[in-house]
Amino acid sequence: MAASVPYWRLSGFYFCYFALLGTWAPYWALYLKSLGFSSEDIGILSALVMATKVVAPNLWGWLADTYGYRSRIIRYGAFLAIVAFSGVYLRSDFWWLAAVVVAYSFFWNAVLAQFDVVTLSHLVGRYGRYSLIRVWGSVGFIAAVLAVGWWLDRYPIVHLLYIITVLLTSIWLASLLVSEKPVAKSDIHQRQPLGQILSHPAVLAFFAVSFFLQLSHGPYYTFFSIYLEAQSYSKASIGVFWSLGVVAEVLLFLGMHRVLAAYSLRRIVLWSLALSCLRWLLIAYFVEYPAVLFFAQCLHAASFGSYHAAGIEIIRQSFAGHQGQGMALYSGVSFGLGGAAGAVLSGWAWDFSSVFCFIMAAVAAAIGFAIAWRHLHLPANEEARA
Numbered sequence: 111m112a113a114s115v116p117y118w119r120l121s122g123f124y125f126c127y128f129a130l131l132g133t134w135a136p137y138w139a140l141y142l143k144s145l146g147f148s149s150e151d152i153g154i155l156s157a158l159v160m161a162t163k164v165v166a167p168n169l170w171g172w173l174a175d176t177y178g179y180r181s182r183i184i185r186y187g188a189f190l191a192i193v194a195f196s197g198v199y200l201r202s203d204f205w206w207l208a209a210v211v212v213a214y215s216f217f218w219n220a221v222l223a224q225f226d227v228v229t230l231s232h233l234v235g236r237y238g239r240y241s242l243i244r245v246w247g248s249v250g251f252i253a254a255v256l257a258v259g260w261w262l263d264r265y266p267i268v269h270l271l272y273i274i275t276v277l278l279t280s281i282w283l284a285s286l287l288v289s290e291k292p293v294a295k296s297d298i299h300q301r302q303p304l305g306q307i308l309s310h311p312a313v314l315a316f317f318a319v320s321f322f323l324q325l326s327h328g329p330y331y332t333f334f335s336i337y338l339e340a341q342s343y344s345k346a347s348i349g350v351f352w353s354l355g356v357v358a359e360v361l362l363f364l365g366m367h368r369v370l371a372a373y374s375l376r377r378i379v380l381w382s383l384a385l386s387c388l389r390w391l392l393i394a395y396f397v398e399y400p401a402v403l404f405f406a407q408c409l410h411a412a413s414f415g416s417y418h419a420a421g422i423e424i425i426r427q428s429f430a431g432h433q434g435q436g437m438a439l440y441s442g443v444s445f446g447l448g449g450a451a452g453a454v455l456s457g458w459a460w461d462f463s464s465v466f467c468f469i470m471a472a473v474a475a476a477i478g479f480a481i482a483w484r485h486l487h488l489p490a491n492e493e494a495r496a
Contacts, residue, residue: 114232115232115236116287116288117243119284119287119288120228120229120232120288121243121245122284122287123225123281123285123287124225124243124244124250125246125249125250126277126280126281126283126284127221127222127225127247127281127284128248128250128251128254129250129254129280130254130278130281131251131254132250132253132254132258133254133255133258133270133274135331135352136258136334136335136348136349136352137259137262137267137335138156138270139156139332139333139335139336140262140267140335140336140339141267141268142156142207143336144267145202147204149333149460149461150457150461152332152333152336152457153332153453153454153455154208154453154457155204155207155208155211156332156453156457157450157451157453157454157457158215158450159211159219160445160446160447160448160449160450160453161212161446161447161450162216162219162446163215163219163441163442163445163447163449164442164443164446164450165442165446166215166216166217166220166442167219167220167223167437167438167439167441167442168435168438168439168442169438170183170187170220170223170224170434170438171223171435171438171439172434174227174434175432175433175434180224180227180228180290181228181288181289183220183224184221184225184228184285185282185285185286187217187220187221187224188217188278188281188285190217191214191215191217191221191278191282192275192278192279192282194214194216194217195210195214195278197210197213197214198210198271219441219445222441223434223437223441224434224438226422226437227290227433227437228288228289228290228291229243230422230433231291232291234291239367240419240422241362241363241364241366241419242363242364242367244419245360245363248356248360248415249360251353252353252357252360254277255349255352255356256349256350256353258273258349259345259346259347259348259349259352260346261273262345263344302431302432304432304435307429307436308439310428311485311487312485312486312487312488313428314485315482315484315485315486316421316424316428316486317439317440317443317444318481319379319383319478319481319482319486320421320443320444320448320478321447321451322448322478322481323382323383323386323413323417323444323474323475323478324444324448324449324452325448325449325452325471325474326386326387326390326413326471326472326473326474326475327413327414327448327449327452327471328452328453328454328455328456328467328471329390329452329459329460329464329470329471330390330393330468331449331452331453332452332453332456332457333456333464333467334352334393335352337393337397337464338351341398351404351407352407354404354408354410355408355409355410355411355414356410358407358408358409358410358411358415359410359411359414362411362415363415363419366415369416369419370423375420375423375488376482376488378420379417379420379421379482379486380486381416382413382420383417383475383476383478383482384479385409386409386412386417387472388472389409389410389412389413390469390471390472391468391469391472392405392406393406393468394467394468394469394472395465413475421440422437424488425440452471455470456470
């Protein structure tokens with residue numbers, strides 16, 4: 111990586127941000143379960159985090175693209191997320207926690223999409239190298255999943271709240287260390303109207319595919335830990351399986367710039383969706399077999415890693431001059447709307463059958479594959495091949 115790129119400062123932010131996700135995703139549902147909430151309540155409280163991604167990133171993306179001050183927006187968002195989350199220390203009834211989660215995630219969810227734009231602003235002409243910076247987010251996720259799982263096997267689950275607070279503070283501190291690189295004025299004047307970009311069939315297909323893929327992750331992000339706990343896996347073992355998927359993601363990210371150079375974005379997306387479908391079927395039917403679960407978790411490299419890297423490149427190419435809003439829409443439609451729908455639907459279905467939840471996840475990924483096969487026709491990713 112060239113010396114002009116603030117590699118470690120950018121990477122440090124991703125490390126902290128995804129360390130928080132690695133703390134939240136596997137263990138928040140277990141914390142809610144310890145409070146006595148039903149599976150439907152857990153599904154709703156998990157969905158609220160994702161639902162705010164529908165609105166928050168788009169609002170903040172519009173502000174950043176229209177008025178600038180992207181780095182300042184990121185810092186304010188990170189700080190206000192700390193303030194909002196502190197409400198968990200006051201009460202733990204359903205409606206209070208719902209309000210806290212909405213307020214906290216409104217700010218936290220607005221940060222990442224804009225930071226991706228900051229990262230890309232430092233990678234002009236080397237966009238395929240994004241994955242070499244983003245990989246440190248995966249490392250942070252792994253470190254958090256393993257460390258927090260080990261800790262919660264020895265100390266009360268309420269310690270999860272303290273750990274989340276510390277990580278939120280680290281995200282804010284990391285956001286103070288890097289700013290967006292200014293964009294040439296000529297690039298701003300040459301941009302297409304946003305409405306024209308959004309009317310393109312391939313762009314619409316990409317957002318639809320992203321929605322269904324993230325919907326398919328609903329049972330995984332909401333109930334995977336509970337699913338494993340019901341099979342008598344320890345919290346430490348649960349942490350190992352969560353981290354295993356991200357280890358595979360790390361290995362993929364290290365070579366993702368070569369994958370982008372060798373294959374079309376459409377082919378990468380199709381393979382990601384097909385392997386996602388396989389992953390959910392293996393978890394549905396073979397969760398009691400550690401060896402099969404090991405392989406299924408390695409497929410996280412496809413269901414998230416390769417798809418996300420291709421998705422970032424699709425947004426960069428398609429939303430010239432509107433990248434803040436493009437990233438926000440991607441986050442909102444996929445991780446927000448798709449994730450929230452997946453969490454709520456899995457909460458309703460969980461009491462019927464845990465296996466059925468993951469079968470439906472496979473069906474959602476298959477629908478995404480069908481849409482991509484029929485409608486996702488993209489230009490060659492020439493700049494990523496540079």
